[in-house]
Each structure stands twice: as C-alpha cells, then as structure tokens.
Amino acid sequence: MAALDQTQVKEGVDQETVDAVREVSTYKYGWDTDIEMEYAPKGVNPDIVRLISDKNEEPEWMTEWRLAAFERWTKMDEPNWAMVHYPKIDFQDQYYYARPKSMEEKPKSLDEVDPKLLATYEKLGIPLKEQMILAGVEGAEDMPAEGRKVAVDAVFDSVSVGTTFQDELAKHGVIFCSISEAIREHPELVKKYLGTVVPVSDNFYATLNSAVFSDGSFVYIPPGVRCPMELSTYFRINAENTGQFERTLIIADKGSYVSYLEGCTAPQRDTAQLHAAVVEIIIEEDAEVKYSTVQNWFPGDENGKGGIYNFVTKRADCRGDRSKVMWTQVETGSAVTWKYPSCILRGDESQGEFYSIAITNNMQQADTGTKMVHLGKNTKSRIVSKGISAGKAQNTYRGLVSMHPKAKDSRNYTQCDSLLIGDKCGAHTVPYIEVRNNSSRVEHEATTSKVDDDQLFYCRQRGMDEEEAVALVVNGFCKDVLQALPMEFAMEAQQLVAISLEGSVG
C-alpha cells in the first residue's frame, strides 16, 4: 500500500515536471503520440532476445546469432573514455521491444488507419502519399507522386511500420525493406554481410544492439545500378522507457550508387532514453554511397533532465577498388552523443569523406568524430567538422586518421572548426594520427572562434533579432557541411540549426 502511494506521488510530480518542461522547451518534435502499444517485459535476458527474434519471425540461425551476442555482452564493460558524463544506465530498467498494436492487421484505407499514426507522420514532414503507403493503405503505391521521389522506411519505436516505393525500386533490382523482412526474404544477403563491418564483439553498445536490435532498414543495390531515388529512414522513439536498437545494413554492389538519408526525432521525456544503433555499409568496386543523417533526438531540458543517450556505431567498409563513401551528419539533438561514423578504406584508390555539424546547447554533451582507416594504396579521406557549443554544453571532436604500411601514397585532409556561443560552454579537439608508411600525407587544421559581437550587431541593425542573427551566423559557419547534404535535408537542417540554438543568447 505504501509502495502504491509513493508511486502515485511520484507520478504526480513527474507529470508536473513533464508539463513544465513542455511549456518552456522549444523542442519542435516534442509531442508524443498516444497509440496503443504492445510491450515486451522490461529488461534484457536470453528470453527477451528470443522474444524479439520470435516477434520478427526470424529463422533459427538469426536467433542463435543474437544469443551469442548477448552472451558476449554480459561479459563486457561500458566504455568510459569519451568526454561525456551521465548517470549510470540501468540496462534492466528499459523496455527492449514496443510496437504499435495496429500493426497486427494492416488497414485497407486511410479511414481505417490509426489517425494518431498518420498525425505523427504529418508532424515528421512526410508527404501524404508516403504517409498512406507507410500506414499500409492498399493501392497507395499506384497513385502519382508529386515532385521528386524519396522512398521512406519509417521505424516507429522497435518496428518498421512500412516502406514506400518498394515495387518501383524492385524494377531496378534495388531491395529496400526493413531488416526484419530482409532476414526472412533475403537470408543469403543478410548472412553474407551482417556483422562483417561491425563485428558482434566490436564494442559494448554494438554488441548489445546485435542481441536486441528490433528493426531497421536494409538496402541492396545490384551491380551497375544507380538507385533511381533517394532512400530514407525516419526513426522515431515514441514509447516511454524504451530503448531503440535499430540495425541498418546497406550493400552497394560493384559500380552502383545510392544516396541514403536518415532522420530521427523523439518526444520530450523527463527520463533519459537509450538509443544504440548500428549501421553497416559495404561498398564494392567502383560503387558509391552517400549517407546523410539529421539527428534531432530530444536533447533534454535546460537543466539536463531527460533526453536521448545516443550511442551509435556507424561504419562503412570500402571493400572494392575505387569505392567511395561520404558521411554527412547534422547532430542537433540527444543529451549525450557518442558517435564516430568511420570509413575503412580497404580498396585501392578508395575514398572516404566525413562532413559533420554537431550543435550542443544547454547541458548537451557530444563526443563525436570519425575514423579514417587507410589500408589500400592511394586512398584519400577528407574530414570537415563544425562543432558549435552554446549554454553549458560540451562538444568534443575525436578523430582518428590511420595510414597503414600498405596504404602507400594516401592522403588525408582534416579541418576542424569550433564555434563558441557564450563563455560557459566548451569545445575540445582530440585528433589521433598514426602514419605507418612514408609516402602518405596527413594535414590537420583546427580553429576555435566565438560568435562575433560585431557580426551580431550588424545583423540586428538590419532588423534581425538576436536569435535570428545567431542562426544566420552559425549557418554561415556550417556552410561547407550543409552544402554536402541533399537539398531537402539542407533546408531542414538549416531550420534545425536555428531551433536548436534558441535561448542560447541574451
């Protein structure tokens, strides 16, 4: 009885906090959707791993793969070398599986679709036609699409709720589906590539992900095919106390090309939520992959309460000669970010590029950067990192450039710029450089600057308010990276820059 009373009091307090946060915060995607959800019990153990595997109707080999990963994970320790500080995460106090109930039976028309699910997509800025397809409305695929096509896979909490344009993509031999579908329908491809770029034992979070990943996207581009449209995945953490562990696998076969976009949002919660994704990209000879992310998870409130803990392992393996990968990321959200999209430049003359904007405001912490591992001859890499800190935030660029003995005549260029807004925030640059042959060249440039009062006054004299002025100056600072994004994302990213810096001045 006493316990129950306590719970009620606590809930009352929490509700107040939630409401207060909602009022003061400016996080644009901070609504949550009250959809009937189906949960697995809290915590993680072999039974939960089996349950997830079972829910996804996976074959035995996959279940075994997961269980082996779980076994490993129990023997691993959480890494602590990053410049981020957060309360200890109780991995048994999380839900590892949640999905909307309406998924159990697909709707026939838009009227039957859970209107809240539709509203969610609308707020995420996904066009109506795609909304219908995502909601699983039969026949929506045959409607004419306006403008440029973007195929979307939407991952709502633990599950992919739909993928658009699958039929049209199939005509080109492109496979774009949820990873759970790929495990069922294309086991030969999944078996061949899964875990080959990020091994099961890679790191604490990747190993956990290998055990409990619930869904994610799968892409296969066959030899010589230029993917006819942008592919994109929207990740949405909606359910409370639910970790999201998605797994993305992209394979660009010889001479193919694909541009892939990833967007992320989550509602405001006063409890921190865990996100530990793994992205693996395999790029064969002469193939090219562009991977763009606009990450806008809830960053927590001004006092550092709530927000997403984002521990992500992203890695591209340029296996073939002359293969190419470009990572572009705009990181504006999350309370804690731990993320180093990496390039393994294995093929001769392969190229890796990394363009990053990381904005931290209030109490946010980001430790992000990249690893460029040069293994092949004549390989090239380029890193352009723009870190912006405001409030009491801490922003660290951590980058590794490694030239192996066989990576003759390879080159790296790194440019690392930090911008500070106010004097309570911090920016740190931690470059690791290893050169183990004498024909390779590594260049590193780093700058730190403050938003200049004269610039702000100039903008304000022309009529912009202080926040608008800061957003303009910061967008200018980030231009090299914004330019690397596909058009639609660049617009969204510019607005995000403005939104995430609100309240950073004055």
Add this chain to the structure above:
Amino acid sequence: MLEIKNLHVKLEEEEKQILKGVDLTVEAGKVHAIMGPNGSGKSTLSYVLSGRDGYEVTEGSATLEGEDLLEMEPEERAAAGVFLAFQYPVEIPGVGNMTFLRTAVNAQRKARGEDELSAADFLKEVRAKAKSLKIDADMLKRPVNVGFSGGEKKRNEILQMAMLEPKMCILDETDSGLDVDAMKLVAEGVNALRDEGRGFLVITHYQRLLDHIKPDVVHIMADGRIVKTGGPELALEVENNGYADILAEVN
C-alpha cells in the same frame, strides 16, 4: 523626424565621456551632413542611435518620429526605420549576400506586421537595385562583405539601404576609401532614395561627397559637441581652410 537633445554618452567600461551634449534635429526630406576631426565622436553618435552595445547614455534623449529610440533593441530601431551604413561593414563568412538581404527585409516586414516578400518579388527588386549600383550577380552570391573591395563594401551598404527603405538613413564615412567613380555610384544611390518622407545624416570628412549629395544643413562636430551649424557653404569653408579656423572661432 530625428530629434537628439542634449545627448551625453560615455563608454560603458571606462569613465570616458565621448558625447558631451549633442543637439540635432533632422527633418523629413532633408539631408544633414556632419563633418569634424577624427575622434570627435561622429561614429559614436551613429552607434548610439542604432543601439550598439558598449555605450551608456548619461543624459539627454533621441527620438524618431516621437518614439524613444534609446529604449529600443537594435532590431526594433531598424524596424522603426533607422539604418546605419557602417564605416567598416562587417564580414559574415558562409552567408550569401542575397540570403542576408532577404532575411533582413523579411525580418523587418515581419516586425511591422507585413507579409514576407515572395522569393520572386524579392529577386526582381534586388536585381534592379543592384544593377543601378553596378553590383553584379556574383557579388550577390558571395558571402556578405567577405573579400569585397572597399568600394564594393560601401556599394553593398547602399544596396541594403535601398532594399530596406528606411526612414532615417545614417551614413558613416561612406565615401572614405572610394575612387571618384565609386563615389558617384554611391551618391546616385543616395540621391535616388531622397524623398519627402526620409531624412539623411551624412557623416563625412570631405566636401567631395557633398558635391554629389547636396546637403540642406551642415554641422561641425568637435570634442563630442556640435559646435557650428550652417548651410552647404560651411562644408566649402572646411574644405578650403580645414577645421582650425572654425574651432578657434568657437573656442
């Protein structure tokens, strides 16, 4: 239009009095010129009117059409119609000149409760105005003032002024560092904006500019005060004899 009364200004950080009782009224439709030796407080006056940080008004007032300017934020003053063509225009790396202009125009329209200018209307207007100032498409795309020559920067200030259509234009040494051709362009730009409803305060060292922009009134500023006011002939006197005679006379 602009009324400045007994304006006293000191630096916020130190006990240095810069303006020591400035009285000045600019009527709508008139061009007033301010001349004066270096360090007399001309730029400070323009900054205080437009709301730059770092100065403290210890006495006096400044109003635009009866509204207290000194109470407003810089952007509110801009929306109310105060424009300052900077002596040293500021560079903003990575921000296209056109983007900057459009953001500024729309910010002011929004502040005044007007609709934003459509992209098409904005482009049409900006191209026409840029053309008359000999600002080419390339300069409109380049980042604001970055790598601009002195002349380009000043012409760019006038373009902004033409787009924003302010009520009260303050030009701080817009002529300095300009060759004769560039100065003519700038003067033409200013003259094109002369209008019954608009006032000008033109700060300059040289008669040259005033040959092209005919002032109605000329003030001489020295040591934080307006020490002499007259017609266009006063500028000629400065040109011929320097400030020494005038300063000796008022002392």
